[in-house]
Amino acid sequence: MTFRFLFLFLFCCIFNAKAQRPATTTMVVQQALKQKSENERRSLVKNVPFENIGPTVMSGRVVDLAVNPEDPTEFYVGYASGGVWHTVNNGTTFVPILDNAQTQNVGDIAVDWKTKTIWVGTGENNASRSSYSGIGVLKSKDNGASWEHVGLSNAHHIGRILINPSNPEEVTIGVTGALYSKSEDRGVYKTKDGGKTWLQTLFVDDVSGIIDLQHAPSNYNVMFASSWTKERKAWNFEGNGNNSAIYKSTDAGETWARVSTATSGFPTGSGVGRIGLALYDETTIYAIHDSQFRRPYGDKKEETRGLQKVDFKTMDTETFLNLEDKKLNGFLKMNGFQEKYRAENVKQMVRSGHVKPVDLANYLEDANSMLFETPVIGAEVYKSIDGGKTWQRTHEDYLDDLYYSYGYYFGHIYVAPDNKDNIYVYGVPILKSKDGGSTFTSISAENVHADHHALWINPKNPNHLINGNDGGVNITYDDGENWIKNNAPAVGQFYAINVDHAKPYNVYGGLQDNGVWVGANTAQDNKAWQQSGQYPWESIMGGDGMQIEIDNRNTNIVYTGFQFGNYYRINRGTDEQKYIQPKHELGENPYRFNWQTPIHLSHHNQDILYLGGNKLMRSMDKGETWKAISDDLTQGGKKGNVAFGTLTSISESPFEFGLLYVGSDDGFVHISKNAGGSWENISEGLPKDLWVSRVVASKHEKGKVYVTLNGYRWDDFNAYVYVSSNYGKTWKDLSEDVPDAPINVIREDPVSDKTVYLGTDNGAYVSFNDGITWHAFSKGLPAVAVHDIVIQEDTNDLLIGTHGRSIYKANVSALQKVDVAQLKAPISLYEIKNVTHSGRWGNSWSKWMTPNEPTITINLYANASAKKTIEIRTDQNSVLKTIHAELDKGFNYVAYDLTITEDGRKKLLKENTSIDIQKAKNDKYYLPKGKYLVSIDGVTTGLEIE
Numbered sequence: 001m002t003f004r005f006l007f008l009f010l011f012c013c014i015f016n017a018k019a020q021r022p023a024t025t026t027m028v029v030q031q032a033l034k035q036k037s038e039n040e041r042r043s044l045v046k047n048v049p050f051e052n053i054g055p056t057v058m059s060g061r062v063v064d065l066a067v068n069p070e071d072p073t074e075f076y077v078g079y080a081s082g083g084v085w086h087t088v089n090n091g092t093t094f095v096p097i098l099d100n101a102q103t104q105n106v107g108d109i110a111v112d113w114k115t116k117t118i119w120v121g122t123g124e125n126n127a128s129r130s131s132y133s134g135i136g137v138l139k140s141k142d143n144g145a146s147w148e149h150v151g152l153s154n155a156h157h158i159g160r161i162l163i164n165p166s167n168p169e170e171v172t173i174g175v176t177g178a179l180y181s182k183s184e185d186r187g188v189y190k191t192k193d194g195g196k197t198w199l200q201t202l203f204v205d206d207v208s209g210i211i212d213l214q215h216a217p218s219n220y221n222v223m224f225a226s227s228w229t230k231e232r233k234a235w236n237f238e239g240n241g242n243n244s245a246i247y248k249s250t251d252a253g254e255t256w257a258r259v260s261t262a263t264s265g266f267p268t269g270s271g272v273g274r275i276g277l278a279l280y281d282e283t284t285i286y287a288i289h290d291s292q293f294r295r296p297y298g299d300k301k302e303e304t305r306g307l308q309k310v311d312f313k314t315m316d317t318e319t320f321l322n323l324e325d326k327k328l329n330g331f332l333k334m335n336g337f338q339e340k341y342r343a344e345n346v347k348q349m350v351r352s353g354h355v356k357p358v359d360l361a362n363y364l365e366d367a368n369s370m371l372f373e374t375p376v377i378g379a380e381v382y383k384s385i386d387g388g389k390t391w392q393r394t395h396e397d398y399l400d401d402l403y404y405s406y407g408y409y410f411g412h413i414y415v416a417p418d419n420k421d422n423i424y425v426y427g428v429p430i431l432k433s434k435d436g437g438s439t440f441t442s443i444s445a446e447n448v449h450a451d452h453h454a455l456w457i458n459p460k461n462p463n464h465l466i467n468g469n470d471g472g473v474n475i476t477y478d479d480g481e482n483w484i485k486n487n488a489p490a491v492g493q494f495y496a497i498n499v500d501h502a503k504p505y506n507v508y509g510g511l512q513d514n515g516v517w518v519g520a521n522t523a524q525d526n527k528a529w530q531q532s533g534q535y536p537w538e539s540i541m542g543g544d545g546m547q548i549e550i551d552n553r554n555t556n557i558v559y560t561g562f563q564f565g566n567y568y569r570i571n572r573g574t575d576e577q578k579y580i581q582p583k584h585e586l587g588e589n590p591y592r593f594n595w596q597t598p599i600h601l602s603h604h605n606q607d608i609l610y611l612g613g614n615k616l617m618r619s620m621d622k623g624e625t626w627k628a629i630s631d632d633l634t635q636g637g638k639k640g641n642v643a644f645g646t647l648t649s650i651s652e653s654p655f656e657f658g659l660l661y662v663g664s665d666d667g668f669v670h671i672s673k674n675a676g677g678s679w680e681n682i683s684e685g686l687p688k689d690l691w692v693s694r695v696v697a698s699k700h701e702k703g704k705v706y707v708t709l710n711g712y713r714w715d716d717f718n719a720y721v722y723v724s725s726n727y728g729k730t731w732k733d734l735s736e737d738v739p740d741a742p743i744n745v746i747r748e749d750p751v752s753d754k755t756v757y758l759g760t761d762n763g764a765y766v767s768f769n770d771g772i773t774w775h776a777f778s779k780g781l782p783a784v785a786v787h788d789i790v791i792q793e794d795t796n797d798l799l800i801g802t803h804g805r806s807i808y809k810a811n812v813s814a815l816q817k818v819d820v821a822q823l824k825a826p827i828s829l830y831e832i833k834n835v836t837h838s839g840r841w842g843n844s845w846s847k848w849m850t851p852n853e854p855t856i857t858i859n860l861y862a863n864a865s866a867k868k869t870i871e872i873r874t875d876q877n878s879v880l881k882t883i884h885a886e887l888d889k890g891f892n893y894v895a896y897d898l899t900i901t902e903d904g905r906k907k908l909l910k911e912n913t914s915i916d917i918q919k920a921k922n923d924k925y926y927l928p929k930g931k932y933l934v935s936i937d938g939v940t941t942g943l944e945i946e
Helices: 003-019 026-042 309-313 317-321 325-334 343-351 358-363 367-372 820-824 902-911
Strands: 051-054 062-067 075-079 083-087 106-112 117-122 137-140 158-164 167-175 187-191 199-202 208-216 219-229 245-249 272-279 285-294 376-384 413-415 423-426 430-433 452-457 465-469 472-476 494-499 506-511 515-520 537-541 557-562 566-571 576-579 599-601 609-612 616-619 647-652 660-664 669-672 691-697 705-710 720-724 743-748 756-760 763-767 786-792 797-802 807-811 827-829 856-862 866-874 879-887 890-896 930-936 939-945
Touching (some): 075 106, 117 158, 158 219, 167 219, 219 272, 245 272, 272 413, 285 413, 309 358, 325 343, 423 452, 599 647, 720 743, 756 786, 827 930, 879 890
Parallel strands (some): 062 452, 106 158
Antiparallel strands (some): 075 083, 117 137, 158 167, 187 199, 285 376, 413 423, 465 472, 506 515, 566 576, 599 609, 609 616, 647 660, 660 669, 930 939
16 A cells, blocks of 8 residues: 555545544444433432423424324324323323333334234434434333333334234334434334334435335235435535435335336436325325425516615625615615614725625525525425326425425325325425315414424314324314314423522523423413413513523513524513624624524623624623624534534633633534633543533532533434533543433532533433432433423522423432432431421312322432331320331432321320310321421431421
């Protein structure tokens, strides 16, 4: 091998390594799941109880429905990252049935209603920014009480499951495959033995997976599959290619033939995008296509008036200077140019040569605007009446305002089982056609969320539809004229949460496609709110809800917004909103804002707000004006249609104003010790090119800083957690004991300097020794993506914001007291808050109503598992009641209902002759007001009934 060849070989290896990180192997993922199960078993915090506090009404993204054809009041709903839920009362209430599985990420569900066997293809079938990977195929024969893993572990994302109606052991599955990397595991798979073995019967290529798969209603042998060529990177998405196509099988998926050929009438070539399929019978087939072919030059959606951005791209200086000021000002105002940029001064800037006319176009162009303005054909419907041999588009005009530029997010079509001309398509709205796709009308309504992903048509009553969308489930009985909302499950997909210091404190959260909401942490999320008409949570922002900062001097002042840095200052007291996004200067390239643009309200001065683009911006006046206090702190971005090369995390040390850290989506971490006067790259020693999900300055030690990195956008599912005690000069890896999963958040405990919390794509953990060992939370908390963690410091409540199961709360006062001595002590009992006595205990206002039965929690730590007896005593040591508890090693939470025995009542009355204790209506005796003792193995704490 010559030196020159060796050099080129090594250069290519290095280049390719930088261009594409290796995806995590199935073996590593499976080992991580085993490690997590073992961690949960031995975890010291496995009994810490988490309460889901909602909210529910805005719901989350539905990906599939499975409805009982004999009784449509029973159905299952698959949520993208919120598991599978079951209803038997037409969606009035739901029960989660996937909670004891190792993932909540769902791509498709199918049910054999004869045997009640449920199949779940894990890994969402869309290609969204938060479409989480799965672990293969799961199967349950006991309605989710237990789940069996039946293969396809490396499928990542599953598009469709088809069960043979005549043989439930025969199942055909379309595998979409990995989202961010190439994969040989894409294609169609078959099993004839209920999932014991699988055969790949169709493989297109390593970037083209199967996104839809359908069989003829009366003939399982006739199947159609659609392949989808796509390449998603953090900075670019290409959802089309030569191998996006339609295939047909006449032997139940054993063999396949491509039917979308150059002579078939269906589009072929590099512009073919995602395809959805619907079969009325063996000969009549519909397909909806996300056409990424460009529209013919000169085609416009509508006639435009006034100046357009494109006009300035080729405009010369003379023409620009001759524009009418009124016309130019109209363009500048309409497109959000800063107030200082108006006709007179912009013309002067052009005269002086400081800017050129094309700079007005460049001022408005970022990755997001380029994506929306791409002049593609978009959604179109095709029909075949000869079994897929030939295809014809059903409509003459463009189906505008259906997909916009996000066709990769949609892609299904449905045909009514009783009429081949009645079809339904959806994207942002949902449309129906009664003439085979020639014309369409909208059936979206006032309480139906946009962005639709699933539909079921009742074969016995085609006017009865069940729809799944980004806002949950809707049902109609009049073909879309009116819809019922069925959003009982807590399946909100939160990006970020925060809390204030009100009493009771409020919880704020930004959700995927459901805006920003706020509600009291004590709000009861149940149906009782319908009686008053006031839901306990309030929407304060639309779009995709993002980060929230609350002024601690006035909780009405809230900073929040939606995607790509569109932030506002809100006064909740007056309903005022002020748009505060920083603007670049004319002549500069636009700032790059991440989808989840970070903001940070200074600990030291609540008038000072930081916001991250590709530079760090600072406002000294609550967002009124901004100044960039850095140069570009990223690797400079990449060419693509998704904003990249952006800041993702900001942290200011509570010890010193101006001690700042920022992290970027391309792996850089920077520090400034002089309020942005200068910056130092401290990424040396960290893995390269990963998304910095958090950089957190310590609350306890000035030079200490934590960093988490996330490889999700490379299909790298390893855990990356680091800490530095010297301002980032050197880093210590804290991930050895963390089961591998992308890390989203790390949070220090505000009380204990050794306690740290961690949120991953598959759960939450705590460490009591600064990250050396980690313990999984699991009681009440399923294996769901955790995007944010906040501790409310007045109450010591831990709030967990999940991307799929809304918000969870647990009190961690006991965890904050952990020290070496306590961990060695046989038993530690924690303080019990005073309880207010009530005459309602054990009683109700009607014999038909459930009695009011109180309960408190006795919180203790045991250093070994054992059976123990807890005694409720008087201050004179008379035993009023004994509780037998099976304790685990670690933290234990024992419920006590505040009752005493008949013998205990006699002892108490003997000690205190001035009181009387009457039996309540539920035939129980309750503790009267007074001071008592809770004792276990000689360790005692107090209990006061006020």
